[in-house]
Structures are given as C-alpha cells and as structure tokens.
C-alpha cells in the first residue's frame with residue numbers, strides 16, 4: 421500500500437483519525453480503511469463539503485462513544501478501522517488537472533486496498549468523488565445502494581461533464597443500471613428520470629420510503645442476499661432539518677430510524693466491498709452533520725455484512 425499520496429490524520433484539519441482510540445490498530449490489522457478527500461470545486465449552491473472529513477473525524481474522535489448503544493457492542497469489536505488520512509489533492513485552478521489526478525489516484529488506492537482484502541470507505545467531499553471509487557470497484561459487480569435526495573444522473577451541468585450532479589450518469593458506463601438502487605430521491609429532472617428508467621435503475625423515492633417502507637426492506641433483503649454490495653450515502657438523503665450544513669438540502673427526506681431499518685434489511689450473507697459518505701458540511705462549528713454522518717457509518721459498520 422502506497423501511503424504517500426495521503427496527509428496522515430494527525431496532520432489533517434481535524435488532527436485525529438476517524439473513530440480515534442488511545443490504542444491504534446495498525447493498517448495490517450484493519451478490515452475497513454477510511455480516507456478523506458476534502459474536495460469542493462464543482463458544487464453549485466452551498467459550499468462547505470471540503471470540510472466533510474474534518475467534521476466526521478472530529479465528531480467521531482471527540483464527541484461520539486465507540487460503544488454503539490443499540491448494538492450493545494463497541495465498534496472496534498465489530499471491525500478494525502484504520503484511517504489513511506486525506507488525499508493530497510493538488511491546488512490547481514484547472515478542474516481538469518484535479519480530475520485527472522483523482523481519476524488516477526483514487527482507483528489506484530481503491531484497487532490496492534481491495535488487493536489486500538480491505539474495505540475502502542471514502543469521506544467526501546462532493547459526490548463527484550464516488551465516480552472514481554466506484555468505477556474501480558465495478559469489476560466486482562456490486563449491487564449499488566445509493567442514498568440521496570438527488571439522482572446525480574445529469575449528462576452535464578454548467579458545462580461540466582464531471583461534477584457533483586453527474587457521477588451516476590457516467591457510472592452507467594461501468595455498472596449496469598439493474599444493479600443500482602436509488603433511495604430517498606426527491607429532486608431530479610425529467611431527463612434523469614428517463615435515464616434511470618431506461619437503464620433499469622430501481623428507485624425508491626422518499627415518498628415510497630415514507631408510505632411503505634416494508635416494500636423497500638423486502639426488496640433490499642431479496643436483491644442483496646449473497647451479493648457484494650456498495651453503499652454510497654449522500655448526507656442530504658436525510659430530511660432538511662437534520663442537515664444544516666450540506667449544500668443542497670431538501671425537504672420530505674428520510675429520518676435516521678428509517679435509514680437504520682434499511683441497513684438492517686440487508687442480510688448477513690451480503691458482503692460490503694466499499695462505501696462513501698459524501699456532501700457532509702461543516703460551518704460555524706456546527707458538528708450536527710459530522711455527528712449524523714459518523715453515527716450513520718457506525719450503524720453500517722456494526723452489521724455482519726462488513727466482514728472481509
């Protein structure tokens with residue numbers, strides 16, 4: 421594993437590893453490997469997601485117990501967590517140069533982690549980043565569970581092919597639409613809806629979840645049994661009052677109990693091969709989103725499908 425493209429957690433803005441503990445576990449002992457990408461160059465409305473990794477590291481290291489009360493177990497008894505730190509994204513004015521760097525460094529990191537049997541967890545940063553991580557995992561043929569208020573399936577936006585509203589359109593070149601489940605959707609344009617329908621993407625919009633969650637749970641249980649899975653979680657899948665810092669919050673969203681039910685519907689026979697938590701913001705020392713993002717990640721990490 422090449423550690424050089426990363427700033428070690430102690431030298432990041434937070435100054436801590438994710439879920440920091442007094443006795444650190446080594447990379448070798450770990451099963452789940454976190455890394456941050458503090459990228460915020462194409463977001464169109466609210467800024468602040470460059471501080472997402474900082475929000476999650478600080479909340480997890482300083483505020484949140486590693487004991488997960490509803491699981492009656494410590495997160496470290498569930499999985500070994502190691503944090504690589506933040507990817508050193510070049511400070512270039514050219515978005516093209518930055519994306520070329522990401523397109524090379526993220527797949528290389530993810531492939532190296534998978535070759536060593538690790539589960540990569542990316543802390544964003546804007547949702548654009550999911551494209552680079554998930555593209556590298558496409559050959560493992562995962563079922564992709566995408567929690568978001570938005571489809572992120574625009575062909576381009578503001579003249580940009582790669583940006584925070586387009587990753588899932590471009591991922592359709594690498595992942596069959598039939599293997600993608602979008603949950604919590606409540607904003608998209610008609611073209612995105614048509615792209616999703618034409619590609620065979622399964623959609624449970626926020627009203628589906630609110631009106632009949634059992635149907636969603638049945639589906640998740642059925643299609644993920646015995647399969648490799650990837651979870652992409654945009655924090656704005658949660659309802660607007662839960663997410664005071666993210667760039668594009670939306671009403672009619674999910675609540676944490678609904679999200680937990682969905683994580684629990686995925687059976688132990690599924691196997692997580694990677695995940696990301698993106699669009700988390702930090703403003704005015706408001707760690708509510710960092711806390712919610714961390715607690716969401718803990719609820720996934722406590723599940724049996726997180727064993728390598």
Ligand SMILES: [Mn+2]
Pocket residue numbers: 568569570654656657668699
């Ligand atoms: Mn979103």
